[in-house]
């Protein structure tokens with residue numbers, strides 16, 4: 585797979601300031617502010633940066649955390665999981681494999697069948713609704 589390599593300047597031009605801060609600078613949107621936090625629409629969530637398919641609405645659940653939460657990824661081939669020891673915590677960072685966009689973190693307190701909770705920033709996602 586080819587990496588979507590763009591320069592910082594190109595990402596600046598293609599993304600909104602919020603998207604840039606979260607995806608390229610590993611920022612975090614404020615809880616309960618993201619457009620997909622409470623979204624129940626059916627479709628696939630793509631990477632806002634490169635369009636790679638990341639999550640399926642079928643695995644989205646209401647975690648009450650304030651961020652869109654999923655109990656599984658759409659395809660593990662599209663996601664990287666990296667140990668993140670910043671901020672004095674040991675967490676697992678989730679990034680887009682094709683463009684390295686920061687998406688959020690994965691925790692082990694999610695519902696079955698996986699027991700995982702992918703806690704993802706709305707700003708890194710682009711929902712393409714299924715037209716039944």
Ligand SMILES: [Zn+2]
Pocket residue numbers: 631632633634635636680681682683684685
């Ligand atoms: Zn991407």
